[in-house]
Amino acid sequence: MARPGKKKPNASKVWRALLLWLHIVAAVCWMGQALAVTVLLIISATSAAGDLKIGTILASDLLDQKILGYSAITAAWTGFGLSTTTTWGYFRSRWVTTKFVMTIAQILTGTSVAGAAYPQLEAASLDGKNGASILLAIIAVGLVAAGGAFQVFLSVSKPWGRTRWGHRAQTRGAEGRLAPAPTLVVAGLFLAALVDLAIGLVTGIPLPSVSTAMLVVALVVRRRARTRLIATDAAAGGGRSAADRGSVGSTRVLDGVVAARTQLTDSLVQLRVAVADGSPVSEWEPGAHIDLLLPSGKVRQYSLHGDPEDRGGFDVSVVREAEGRGGSIEIFDLAEGAKVGIGGPRNNFPLVNAPRYLFVAGGIGITALKPMLEAIDHAGQPWQLIYRGRTRVGMPFADELSTQYPDQVSISAADADARPNLDAALAGLPDGSVVYCCGPSSMMDSLDEKISNGYPNLTLHVERFAATARDDSQNRPFKVFLPQTGELVDVPADKSALDSLRSVLPELPGSCETGICGSCEMRVLAGRPEHRDDILTAAEGDRTDVMYPCVSRSKDPLLVLDA
Incomplete structure (x- = not known):
């Protein structure tokens, strides 16, 4: 196991930073050039007939037609590239969606209004007059400049939270997640922007042809990555999203071994546990944890903190708690080569999309x-x-x-x-x-x-590593019906639903049995569960599609569970 230390720069992060900086520089140039064009048009409109009126119109035309277009195209398509290669997406956060719509509107306004007005404005200036469309051109280019300034504000403050689409995506598990693009795709978008810039300077026409092709490639790669995430979640038992926690986590226990042990302090040890036969460990995402089945028979849950791409083993760290229940002491004393059972991974703590x-x-x-x-x-x-x-x-x-x-x-x-x-x-x-x-x-x-x-x-x-305190003094009995077996199970006030269900289904999974690990998760088909677990968030307290029967109970006399 690598010792903690300064890591080498991440290649994908470097390319993404280059793409971001190219976007920022191009956007600032676009805004500044649009402001300059606006000022030149105002000077021409307020000047008397003569060289100043003609010169400012010609200068603004040169800036608009020969320079501004390159910065506009570069800023727009690098922005699209950032949305495509990061978890921002296009329509998940209101500020990103606003920037996307404004960018399209600014380009259309600049080309269809201001650009189209120049032949008439130049002809009028030669006659010492203001063209009929000069006021419209000033307003159009001024709006482009103001829009650029507002986009800077949006990028810095990231206001307004998620869109409806973003909220919906957050609750769809793997189907709603966006994975960052591979390094080659990010690098390709950055280089494509430079190639388009070079081609435009040679041909005199700023067109994002290479960048558009690369965006299509990036979108295809993103789609395939998303499909892979969905397939992975399905293979693992359905994933663990904020709203689709109804599928029971994997209960398969693998024979494992302590592959490496590093004692960091007198009371802290870092372990790598691997599958005993050398096969790769299951895929996992940030927030996941595993069950460790110890030689004594104790089962403990530990968060994974290694690299999700490393399939050679799971990395966990354990604090030795002298006043605990004994599991941490037993794990702390395990030597390299010690045999353990590995359950999971499961994820009750998923990473969701957010502006910050x-x-x-x-x-x-x-x-x-x-x-x-x-x-x-x-x-x-x-x-x-x-x-x-x-x-x-x-x-x-x-x-x-x-x-x-x-x-x-x-x-x-x-x-x-x-x-x-x-x-x-x-x-x-x-x-x-x-x-x-x-x-x-x-x-x-x-x-x-x-x-x-x-x-x-x-x-x-x-x-949570420990369950919150619960008041069981007001527990009420209820019944659970299991349609698959036809069993009607009584759950007395002094017994958990999980223990009661095990009287007819002894193999029902369960690990911590305190409402923090999620291994006993069951789908609710009818009735209203009374959630007492530490897995669902406060906003999910009214959910009626899932429950954790080790601690949760029923608000109704009867619950129907899928088991």
């Missing part, structure tokens, strides 16, 4: 968030990490993250630093942003309260 991300980690909670922020950074989307721990030496990956992302990571240790200002971080997020938190229950509860009471425009996702 704030990650808040406490201690070992960084393991669940690290693959997420790496994926978001790879996609070129804005993010920030606030990472808090007891001591700097006991904070996994602190040095690696602060070195690799110095401008985005804020690290503080309780024994040396003041508490981070979460309110300031939350207040700086645009509407529709997503906050991910994993750490001690007190941290997550505090953040939940802050967002619920003061920042309703944000969405919070949490991953």
Whole structure:
């Protein structure tokens, strides 16, 4: 296992940065040139007959016809390329959709209104007059310049949150996800823009022919990647999206082995577990976790923090808890070569599309968030990490993250630093942003309260290592009907639905049995479940299509479950 340290620059990230900078430079030039054309047209319109009136019209025509077109085409098609190669898409965030529509409108306005007016404007200026369409041309080019300035504002502030399409995509699992494009595609779009620019300068006609062809290639690659994601989710049992959590996670347990062990501190160990026969591990996405079945028979869940593309094994980190239930101590003491069972992976903590991300980690909670922020950074989307721990030496990956992302990571240790200002971080997020938190229950509860009471425009996702306290004193009995077997099962007030169902279906899956791992997930066919798990978000509390019977119960006397 590679030791933490400064990583080499990611090739895809470098090419995406080049594409982004070409887009920014071209867009600024487009805006500046449109402003210059507007000023020249105004000067001509307000000047008396003579060389100044003629010269400013000719200069504006030269700028509009021979220079502005290149920057406009380059800015537009590199912007389209960024939407195609990142998880932004075109119609998922309102600010991106607005920019897309404005770009098309600006190009059409500039060519059909201003460009078409120049022959008549030049002829009129030679006669010492203003052409009949000069006011329309000034307004059209002025709107192009103003539109460019407004697009700069949109790019910086990213306002207004997600579109309906974006909200719908967020709830469709693999069908709704957009994967960042491969490095070759991003590089191809950047180089295509330069080739089009060179061809345009030679021919005198700014046309995005090569860029358009490359955009088609990028869209095809994206479509194939999406199809692959859907197939992967289906093979794994249906995926784990925010709204399609109804399919039971994989319960197959593989024979595994501790392939590598690195003790990071006196109480922290990093393990790589691999399949014993050497076959590749299952694919997974950021936010996923696995079950480890220990030699003692204990089962524990641990977040994956390695590279999702690395199929050689799963990487997990474990803190030795002397006052815990014994699982962490047993795992901490495992040596290389020790045999373990591997269940999963499952993902109850999926990464969703958003205009901006704030990650808040406490201690070992960084393991669940690290693959997420790496994926978001790879996609070129804005993010920030606030990472808090007891001591700097006991904070996994602190040095690696602060070195690799110095401008985005804020690290503080309780024994040396003041508490981070979460309110300031939350207040700086645009509407529709997503906050991910994993750490001690007190941290997550505090953040939940802050967002619920003061920042309703944000969405919070949490991953808990321990179940929240539940009051079972008001439990009521209910019945569960299983259509596939015809069984009607009584669930008494002092027994969980999962335990009751196991009286007729002893092989029903279940691991933590505290409502945090998701392995017991079942589809609800009728009735209203009373959700008591720590998997569904607060916004999903009224869902009637899924439940976790290890802790959840029923609001109705009868539930119908698919089992």
